[in-house]
Amino acid sequence: MIHMPQSTPRRRPRPSRSWYLITNHLNLLYMLAAGLVTDPAGFRGKHYVDSLSAFPGWIPLFRSFPARALAEAVSERKHLRPCVVALDLNGLSGPVRVLSAAGKLRQTRLPRPRFGNDDVCLLVPAPLPLKLFARASFRSDDDLQAFRTAAGDVSNVLLDALPLEKDAALFDSASDAAWPVLQSDLFPGGRAASSTAPSETLPGAQALGGLLAMLYHGGNRSDLASQLFRSLAGQPASPDGLLIEDPVLAQLPHWLRQGRVSDAATMPARLYWGVVSALAAGHEAADGGSAADRVLHYLDAELEQLADEKYQSRLQRLLHDMRSCMGLGAGTLSELLERNKGSFSRPLLLSCLRESSPELLEFSHPELTEAEYVLACILFGVRDGWLRLPAAMRSPALSDVVSTQMACQAQTRQGSLLLLPDSDPLLPLRALLLAPAGQLTALQEKAALHIAQESGWQDCIETVIRAPDGRPFPAMVAENGKLVLPFDALVEKRLCYAAFLRQLGQWPPVAQTIEARARALLNTAVGD
């Protein structure tokens, strides 16, 4: 079924004075899908020539832009439409560069850069979070419509959060200044120069984005996933503070900090995180090999090195089942899970049995433990990256968190000193509706009832009818689907909490409008 995008962009206040990114409608779409304002390297080979091509590793931003930059942005193909995106840099701080009309570079600092009349553009280290986008402008209604139509043709772009407008006057204001002023050999290293030691062993931005999104959505079924999301999204309680009993999952904090497991890690943990690293590397590899190939090749190579016979036979069995499950190999899914137990084997097996992240969120099996489910979520998230996740997994609030975390990670990896604005705090619904003392608060109960009623979860609601003075109930009359009582009864709706949590953990998730209302009732960050 094709789902139609619903877009009612939230208006953002215009910044006092905008910085402009000059691009075309399809590059803008790609950046919205990727969750980052990125240089051509972030487009995985699908970048159409535009102003971003001039300085790999940097984002050129203009105060007043040259008409030649607009022409360049649509030069590669005839169907491209020019687009000017205004950015609000108020939340950024740190060193950036300024390029003058004479082709000279100098350093300055955000948030108050020195930028004169003879200067052409600001060069900010890529990538940046999407929350800096203030609005996107098009020359004509036709161009704007072409952008909306192209967005409707793909699964991973939501236009909800970006104000769009036709502003012909803005395009008419383009200057006749030269562009490009000089070539990228100004930066001999190609990519943005580092200010501190780069940490390229850290997981890449897309892998982190996918992982965060899967923990967020998995967090509506699993408290463990919810807690991990909370800590990784820069909210209180670090993952080190969490008690993670599973030895494979326990390596997550170490892997995120250093891109590898600790020396104390068990063999299954080494193998699992080795697979995850291979998948994360796939987002940045030039060969574009398939994720299944990467996993199997990595494990084949590890099998050759394994000396321990116990692990050898386990890994051999797993590899055999992973390879044969898509063919005429014998066994039901239950039999395969029974043959391959443990938090290393089962998530890997699931990666061959379910194709996409939403399919994993849909999947459940009584034999699967919580840690195995969370590890499968991590594996799928890292494999798919944020880019591949469909619009159903991208609420604007989650997109904001993920985009910010991805940009921070990328800046840290390349040793940049640029500081990015924080995202608003966000928790999975389940975390907001937990009853640690065994009792929901009145607000929690109201929000949960709203979700259950609006979602039609009949098994989550009980109706309690009380006689006003505690008198015994007389015989009741059933009439056309109604119960008729011959007195003034008190009627109360009550939540069946266990059933509610079970429903909350299902996929597809609660509709965004229902979730937004529930979050408003709870007075937390609204997910709209």
Add this chain to the structure above:
Amino acid sequence: MKKPDRSRRFVLPGIQDLNKDQDEALALPLQGQHLIIGGPGTGKSVVALLRARRLAQDRRTYRTLVYNRLLEHSNSHLFGKQQGESFRSDTWDGWFRKLYKHFFQTVPVLPAARPGGYQSLDWQTIERTVQTLKDSGDHSGRFLVIDEGQDMPPAFYQSLVNLGFENFYVVADQNQQLEPERCSSRRDLENTFGIATEDTLELKTNYRNTLPIALLARHFYPDDPASPRPELPASSAGALRPELWRYGSSGEPAASEIIARILQLSDRFPSKLIGILTPDNKTREGFLGLLNTAAVQLDHGRPPIQTYPPPRNSRRSLNFASGGIMVINAHSCKGLEFDICILADVDKHLPKRDLYSLKSKFYVMVTRAREQVIFLRSGSPCPVVDSLLPSDPEILARKE
């Protein structure tokens, strides 16, 4: 265990899944004549479907025309409902007969090959008659999206142009012509529509098939220079290779064992559609009977099992929107897409004396699969088929 969701939904491509040529094909103006050429799996049908979707959203008068009823069912399920707009599609033959009748009351047909058989359209008479029509009305606001456009004869297109149709979006692949002598070549289409060769869009990259499937398909490639040879999908050496299983003889799995494994495969992937492509009706009915009666322990119960043509007295159309097993004859499979394809009893495929046609048949069957292809052989191997199958186990793994 929870009842599985077998829904098989059309998922829009991600922006990273569309290459620059596909972007261009999608951005073509609604009006005018457009021809998009590409091999299997290059996304031709996806761009055609997205074009139909756009026309539906724009509330335009449009019709998607496909070669046969199966393809129409398949596309309708993929399209789903669009804010109340149903997918407007038809078989090209049925639609044209209705259109012609509107103007001329009776449709000229040729004698059937056998009593009561199908009577194909008499295109010579049709072309001549259409030219005599004084006023065919204004069709400038009507839009035609044509999938597998190589399979319609040149006279079909010429007649539509003569009737005043102006807006065509045709996707085609000359390497998949069903009956080359009655089909349209790329040049036919370009000449009819007045499209310069350089304005025909070519889609070259294979997106549907995995690299191992594409490698196997390349082995059967018929190599018509008018359609660009599909580029192999990006991937390193294939991990999940197509499989060839022999069954039924001593030392080989019994037929019942193979059937059990097919049912287990479907059980492991409840939302995937497995196409069993058979060489003839007898084999089709044989597989259908075994699948419906096999006693196998499954997690989710017996999957939906469908066939085409449907059994007598059955009015249900085929459901492509749900996972399960579909048993159809090979000649009906063109244009369809399955998650997994099982080519049953490959030694029985005909024609044995026309290697080009036999090779083309294997090419079309193999390229129907998105994720896995499995060949089944039983009894004495046919030397002609033997000579066509790749011997390299890296391309087709022999299983036992």
